[in-house]
Amino acid sequence: MTGTLDVSLWRGAAEGSFRRYQVPWRENQTVLDVVTWVQRNLDATLSYRFACRVGMCGSCAMTVNGRPRWTCRTHVSKVAANGRLTIGPLQNLPVIKDLATDMQPFFEKWQTAKGAFAPSKSRTDPIETIVPGSAGRLAADAAIECINCAVCYAACDTVRWNPDYLGPAALNRAWTLVNDVRDAANVERLAAAAANGGCHACHSHQSCQEHCPLALNPTASIAGLKRRAAQAYLTSTIKL
Amino acid sequence: MNVRLYVWQRLTAALILPLLLVHLIVIFYAMRKGFSAADILGRTRGSVAWALFYGAFVSAVAVHAPIGLRTVLIEWTRLRPRSCDLIVIGFGIVIAALGSRAVAAVVLP
Numbered sequence: 001m002t003g004t005l006d007v008s009l010w011r012g013a014a015e016g017s018f019r020r021y022q023v024p025w026r027e028n029q030t031v032l033d034v035v036t037w038v039q040r041n042l043d044a045t046l047s048y049r050f051a052c053r054v055g056m057c058g059s060c061a062m063t064v065n066g067r068p069r070w071t072c073r074t075h076v077s078k079v080a081a082n083g084r085l086t087i088g089p090l091q092n093l094p095v096i097k098d099l100a101t102d103m104q105p106f107f108e109k110w111q112t113a114k115g116a117f118a119p120s121k122s123r124t125d126p127i128e129t130i131v132p133g134s135a136g137r138l139a140a141d142a143a144i145e146c147i148n149c150a151v152c153y154a155a156c157d158t159v160r161w162n163p164d165y166l167g168p169a170a171l172n173r174a175w176t177l178v179n180d181v182r183d184a185a186n187v188e189r190l191a192a193a194a195a196n197g198g199c200h201a202c203h204s205h206q207s208c209q210e211h212c213p214l215a216l217n218p219t220a221s222i223a224g225l226k227r228r229a230a231q232a233y234l235t236s237t238i239k240l
Numbered sequence: 241m242n243v244r245l246y247v248w249q250r251l252t253a254a255l256i257l258p259l260l261l262v263h264l265i266v267i268f269y270a271m272r273k274g275f276s277a278a279d280i281l282g283r284t285r286g287s288v289a290w291a292l293f294y295g296a297f298v299s300a301v302a303v304h305a306p307i308g309l310r311t312v313l314i315e316w317t318r319l320r321p322r323s324c325d326l327i328v329i330g331f332g333i334v335i336a337a338l339g340s341r342a343v344a345a346v347v348l349p
Contacts, residue, residue, distance in 0.1 A: 233243040
């Protein structure tokens, strides 16, 4: 495939506009390749974020032709059949500059949802035996591969409408730990998930699972949290 | 939305669903039988069963609807959560008052 791509890139922060660039259209070209080509050949002031380029780090997510995507794993041929690309920063996050968003609110909510593992044993205790086929482990495994790229967060309508909502990634992470028998903070975690802006604010629109590049299903994780938190509330294990 | 509101909304929804079905069936039944207002009031006035039925219906709706409205206000307006709470508490009181008045009109002898 040869020719020229007509690429519009967001320039500015919260206020700004799309600027058009002409980029050589090559075979096996990713959207990240296009952004990099513009920065190296047309405008060195273009800001964007990436690290691994192979879908492992979760740094390079942007809005590509209206959808949040990993730019490193999105081939131009899949999304720009007519030769046009419009690339903006992720939605639902403050824009630092151009295509780079401030991820701080995303990770603060991850902390609010008690996304950090709380060990229940010391190094002197025997190692916990985890049965791979146990119900808890299977539920955790189904959600564990999240790399916090914030694609789900950018795709979520509830995040857009309710600034207090913790979002799919943080709640998905909480669900993996709720199902981890080694964790010691699940009462606090369920209380965090049950508070205002927690799992019960989710409308189950399922945009998170529709857009997740890893085909995870945060909506299912959140549904599990809703049930578990409601049970904990009704049995007075947690209080609001 | 938090777990307390979630549980109340689900419990009242579970109550409203069968009551709503019976309510609709009663409407169709009364229409097909061609009952007049006097026929209907003759059956409902002084009836403890209909008072309990519609009393429960109004109570459940007066709890259920404000919780949903609160979510709409929080997501679609710039009102603060506390303001949303006050508005929907007022909304619930209005539903309860109007509903109770309607129930009283058809069941009090």
